[in-house]
Amino acid sequence: MIRNMTCIVCPMGCTLEVTLDENGKFVSVAGNTCKRGEVYANNECTNPVRTLTSSVRCDNGEMLSVKTSEAVPKEKLFECMEEINKIIAKTPVTAGDCILKNICNTNVDVIATRSI
Amino acid sequence: MINKDLVIIGGGPAGMSAAIAAYESGISDILIIERDSHLGGILQQCIHNGFGLHKFKEELTGPEYAYKLECKVNELNIPHILDTMVLEVSPEKVVTATNEKDGIFKIQAKAVILAMGCRERSKGALNIAGERPAGIYSAGTAQKFVNMKGYLPGKKVVILGSGDIGLIMARRMTLEGAKVEAVCELMPYSGGLARNIEQCLNDFNIPLKLSHTVVEIEGKERVTGVKIAKVDENRCPIPETIEYIPCDTLLLSVGLIPENELSKDAGVALSRITSGAVVDQNRQTSVEGIFACGNVLHVHDLADFVSDEAEIAGIAAAEYIRGNISNETEINLKTDGKVRYTVPQKITAYTDTTVYFRVSDVFRNVKVVVKNGDKVLFEKKKQKVAPGEMETVKITKDMLENVNELKIGLEVL
Numbered sequence A: 001m002i003r004n005m006t007c008i009v010c011p012m013g014c015t016l017e018v019t020l021d022e023n024g025k026f027v028s029v030a031g032n033t034c035k036r037g038e039v040y041a042n043n044e045c046t047n048p049v050r051t052l053t054s055s056v057r058c059d060n061g062e063m064l065s066v067k068t069s070e071a072v073p074k075e076k077l078f079e080c081m082e083e084i085n086k087i088i089a090k091t092p093v094t095a096g097d098c099i100l101k102n103i104c105n106t107n108v109d110v111i112a113t114r115s116i
Numbered sequence B: 001m002i003n004k005d006l007v008i009i010g011g012g013p014a015g016m017s018a019a020i021a022a023y024e025s026g027i028s029d030i031l032i033i034e035r036d037s038h039l040g041g042i043l044q045q046c047i048h049n050g051f052g053l054h055k056f057k058e059e060l061t062g063p064e065y066a067y068k069l070e071c072k073v074n075e076l077n078i079p080h081i082l083d084t085m086v087l088e089v090s091p092e093k094v095v096t097a098t099n100e101k102d103g104i105f106k107i108q109a110k111a112v113i114l115a116m117g118c119r120e121r122s123k124g125a126l127n128i129a130g131e132r133p134a135g136i137y138s139a140g141t142a143q144k145f146v147n148m149k150g151y152l153p154g155k156k157v158v159i160l161g162s163g164d165i166g167l168i169m170a171r172r173m174t175l176e177g178a179k180v181e182a183v184c185e186l187m188p189y190s191g192g193l194a195r196n197i198e199q200c201l202n203d204f205n206i207p208l209k210l211s212h213t214v215v216e217i218e219g220k221e222r223v224t225g226v227k228i229a230k231v232d233e234n235r236c237p238i239p240e241t242i243e244y245i246p247c248d249t250l251l252l253s254v255g256l257i258p259e260n261e262l263s264k265d266a267g268v269a270l271s272r273i274t275s276g277a278v279v280d281q282n283r284q285t286s287v288e289g290i291f292a293c294g295n296v297l298h299v300h301d302l303a304d305f306v307s308d309e310a311e312i313a314g315i316a317a318a319e320y321i322r323g324n325i326s327n328e329t330e331i332n333l334k335t336d337g338k339v340r341y342t343v344p345q346k347i348t349a350y351t352d353t354t355v356y357f358r359v360s361d362v363f364r365n366v367k368v369v370v371k372n373g374d375k376v377l378f379e380k381k382k383q384k385v386a387p388g389e390m391e392t393v394k395i396t397k398d399m400l401e402n403v404n405e406l407k408i409g410l411e412v413l
């Protein structure tokens, strides 16, 4: 089976043609310009993940931009958003500070991307 | 009047990168003037990731990219004033600015770098039928509301225009609980990056309707819905294809336009195509000692390219201040229409130059060709080029011998 997708790892956005076996398992990929595209295609067919970015309210009323320290499973994005929207961040904050540990049992933290 | 070697107008990634480069080439009497209350420019509201892959070799969000530059500016102690608006730049490089504390003041600069960024076009909304109820926003304004104020401007959304900001906002509002019904794009292709169509639309099953436009907005006080229609090859709506979509919000993502009011006062010649200054390889404008870089020069898709361009301007401004810049020649770079514009538009020294360009349509299997008259000096094949992605071609020193014009074009294979 063939699956077409766009590599999202860098702004080149290569068009990938992924070959899967009868069980839907990754066999090979064509169309990628670099090795990262192959890793992406393989992940995308087994466990697709995305980095989540959002903003949370601080105790002084300002909004703080945040991101997940690593990519989280794609199907958990909305669940993670619910948790993120409950956060009230304590100021002062420095970019890189951990705001929430192990969000939705993903072993991934939510960290600040700016200082307030 | 205050005297300064270098005044930089705008403290976004362009202004900061230019300042750092000028400082590192030995000029320290610099002043960055920023009208906002913080450095960083538009990047502060671009909280998504995708920045910095070229420049810092890591994937950063907009605020993180800005923070890296800001830390460097502070580390080098480069002077900057915030909450200060530049009102005028004269051809003699006198910069007039104002803020609450100092009132109106003037600075005589030896060189000026224009780095004011761009603003969103609002034109797309003008020719749509219907009232102008609440619920119509530009995508960038919606981005500011959601990311900086924590306020969701609507629950059921239609987006007109598939530029990157529109795509990014489709995902952002979906994650915050809104339903994005459709993204309509007038052209048969999207103006946004392929990766954004994948991760912002396809990930959330948001339909991208190419060759579609909004023909009517319904609602008196608040938007209650829009009528959309398919367009023919002449981009005219086809009446039989009109369809009604109930919604409470219409976002417009119809492009950006360089903010050049100040440049006009300074007598800087502007390009009709880019709406930015006409520059040489140093990013020097038609006014000696005035340079331009970043989105005020032409609209970039990547902050990384903004920084690259700003560094060129910063280094050149430093050389100019030291009296090291002279025009050895003037070679105009012409385009063939398929290539819509180039930056720089001219080359004034015998030196290797990377020329950035955009194309006017989607072309597959093409050759980028650099010619002097009928003589081909360079060519390279490309599988696909699109208006949404900036391309480059390298003009080497030896191509410049005995020419006064080079033509950069595309040949379809």
Ligand SMILES: Cc1cc2nc3c(=O)[nH]c(=O)nc-3n(C[C@H](O)[C@H](O)[C@H](O)COP(=O)(O)OP(=O)(O)OC[C@H]3O[C@@H](n4cnc5c(N)ncnc54)[C@H](O)[C@@H]3O)c2cc1C
Pocket: B009, B010, B011, B012, B013, B014, B015, B033, B034, B035, B036, B040, B041, B042, B043, B046, B048, B049, B050, B051, B052, B084, B085, B086, B087, B115, B116, B117, B118, B140, B143, B164, B165, B259, B262, B293, B294, B295, B296, B300, B301, B302, B303, B304, B306
């Ligand atoms: C909504 C949006 C989303 C984007 N998404 C991405 C992305 O995902 N990835 C990516 O790599 N790039 C992205 N970009 C592009 C990138 O952010 C821009 O190309 C870059 O920020 C432009 O930098 P700049 O310094 O030229 O302009 P800006 O960041 O706009 O900075 C200009 C600065 O000049 C100041 N200024 C203007 N006029 C005056 C005046 N008269 N006096 C004093 N100060 C003044 C402004 O306040 C502002 O701070 C995006 C851009 C936008 C608009």
Ligand code: SF4
Pocket: A007, A008, A009, A010, A011, A012, A013, A014, A031, A032, A033, A034, A035, A036, A037, A038
């Ligand atoms: S395959 Fe490599 S070059 Fe192509 S988009 Fe993916 S990361 Fe970028």
